[in-house]
Amino acid sequence: MTIQLHDTMTGAARELVPLEPGHVRIYSCGPTVYGPAHVGNFRSFLFADLLVRYLRYAGLRVTWVMNITDVDDKIIKGAGAEGVSIAEISKRYREGFLQDGRTLGMTVPDVMPRATEHIPQMVELIGRLLERGNAYRTDDGSIFFRIASWPEYGRLARLDPEGMRVGERVEADDYGKDDVRDFAVWKGPRADEPSWETAIGPGRPGWHIECSAMSMAYLGPSFDIHTGGVDLIFPHHQDEIAQSEAATGQTFVAYWLHCAHLQMGGQKMSKSLGNIDRVGDVLGRGISPRALRLALVSAHYRAPLSFGEDSLAAASSAVDRLDALFAALAAYRNDCPDDATLPALLDGTRAAFEAALDDDLNISPALAAVFELVRELNRRIDARQLSTADAGRATDFLRGLDRVLGIAPVAEETLDAELQKLLDDRAAARAGSDWSASDRLRTVLAGRGILVEDTRDGQRWRRA
RNA sequence: GGCGACGUACCCAAGUGGUUAAGGGGGAGGUCUGCAAAACCUCUAUUCAGCGGUUCGAAUCCGCUCGUCGCCUCCA
Numbered sequence: 001m002t003i004q005l006h007d008t009m010t011g012a013a014r015e016l017v018p019l020e021p022g023h024v025r026i027y028s029c030g031p032t033v034y035g036p037a038h039v040g041n042f043r044s045f046l047f048a049d050l051l052v053r054y055l056r057y058a059g060l061r062v063t064w065v066m067n068i069t070d071v072d073d074k075i076i077k078g079a080g081a082e083g084v085s086i087a088e089i090s091k092r093y094r095e096g097f098l099q100d101g102r103t104l105g106m107t108v109p110d111v112m113p114r115a116t117e118h119i120p121q122m123v124e125l126i127g128r129l130l131e132r133g134n135a136y137r138t139d140d141g142s143i144f145f146r147i148a149s150w151p152e153y154g155r156l157a158r159l160d161p162e163g164m165r166v167g168e169r170v171e172a173d174d175y176g177k178d179d180v181r182d183f184a185v186w187k188g189p190r191a192d193e194p195s196w197e198t199a200i201g202p203g204r205p206g207w208h209i210e211c212s213a214m215s216m217a218y219l220g221p222s223f224d225i226h227t228g229g230v231d232l233i234f235p236h237h238q239d240e241i242a243q244s245e246a247a248t249g250q251t252f253v254a255y256w257l258h259c260a261h262l263q264m265g266g267q268k269m270s271k272s273l274g275n276i277d278r279v280g281d282v283l284g285r286g287i288s289p290r291a292l293r294l295a296l297v298s299a300h301y302r303a304p305l306s307f308g309e310d311s312l313a314a315a316s317s318a319v320d321r322l323d324a325l326f327a328a329l330a331a332y333r334n335d336c337p338d339d340a341t342l343p344a345l346l347d348g349t350r351a352a353f354e355a356a357l358d359d360d361l362n363i364s365p366a367l368a369a370v371f372e373l374v375r376e377l378n379r380r381i382d383a384r385q386l387s388t389a390d391a392g393r394a395t396d397f398l399r400g401l402d403r404v405l406g407i408a409p410v411a412e413e414t415l416d417a418e419l420q421k422l423l424d425d426r427a428a429a430r431a432g433s434d435w436s437a438s439d440r441l442r443t444v445l446a447g448r449g450i451l452v453e454d455t456r457d458g459q460r461w462r463r464a
Numbered sequence: 465g466g467c468g469a470c471g472u473a474c475c476c477a478a479g480u481g482g483u484u485a486a487g488g489g490g491g492a493g494g495u496c497u498g499c500a501a502a503a504c505c506u507c508u509a510u511u512c513a514g515c516g517g518u519u520c521g522a523a524u525c526c527g528c529u530c531g532u533c534g535c536c537u538c539c540a
Binding site for chain 1: 466467468469470475476477478479486487488489490496497498499500501502503504532533534535536537538539540
């Protein structure tokens, strides 16, 4: 099995060949913790999560680093507005981010470095750029990367540096740079801003430098995969490449993977447009975390994904369908020979699932394979074709695939005693054909979030 | 203006040269069932934005037109 990934730098997909055999090193641009992340942000984090999950599923060792930007203009502004420290602001939203990530079943990255804890690494990197003549100081103590010293600049985004010259869209120069296209790697000290005393002078880091310094600190000067949203291609990732490669002389990243935007109302979800939804907002409307996760990962990562009440409702129904199957398999009992055709069915599903994900994480056909299996298993349950052991095999198989997807219900062998008592009472009532008691208990259980369904093997339950 | 992506059923979304155009959701019938739920079955695109071209053959390749979105600026 060979995994193909689409690299933004070349514009084409090619086989993933880790620099170190069997070990894939990945850096993902994480959140700037100045406010709660919205679900559009989480689309890109869950895309990276899917990548990591699939590579691990495929047997590869993965080291996944995701940074936390905890010092930047917006955090400073937010702290000033509230009259608290940037540490307090960033702690609040870092914890919120971690909580939302847990809610959505996001794999915890192996390392989550914070910018404020890696100032020395950034200073060292900037020092090298100064020595090599790729960066220069301005009067206020800021340090800029000199675009003109890096001929490859613009290649990642296919932008012509000449065409960017002094357009209306190029930001006004407020730090006195030589060329308006140059970007800050270090910002000189200002009275109302946090500042670090360092070998290159006092000040604070520019945004781009942290990702170069922290990725290289944990993954080395050259690593396999760097992920982020398409909006980071330029200038953020282009700047990372320039400053990293200028400093090391080595190829920074082998594969650049970028996730398209989540769309709401026909436009990209973004704070500035105001069309945002946060994890808490969506959950507050009664959508389950797994349905939200499915809604965010269900389309190919490089395609814009429509998000809204319709997509959430569709995802909720799909998750319910999966839950119903898990419940049916758990309750199924049939003392008969094993279904001789089951192994081929499962093997075929696995092959289709893996072939799809091998193809640049093409999740749609992978999900189609899963749901075709769902229908086929339901058929066999209805036909009493499976043995009790087969039902267990099917469950284990689905859980195996779900290591990648993360949308299956949490395995729950036992219920708490009170709920179990209600179920037992209802089973007893049914045994005596006491339908009114049976119906009443079903309503009581529904009120506790337990859906009960009756089958020829007795009642079965699942979480609402 | 420059660069790039895209336009497939009621909605979301696969398919990128060749059997009946995946899958999910929704809708309409039906089966099963004490009721309910779930499930299963049938139907819901002779057609892939439009026009023209290449080809024995195109949703898939080429050209043009229309439309949408993104990046070029903080942004996942």
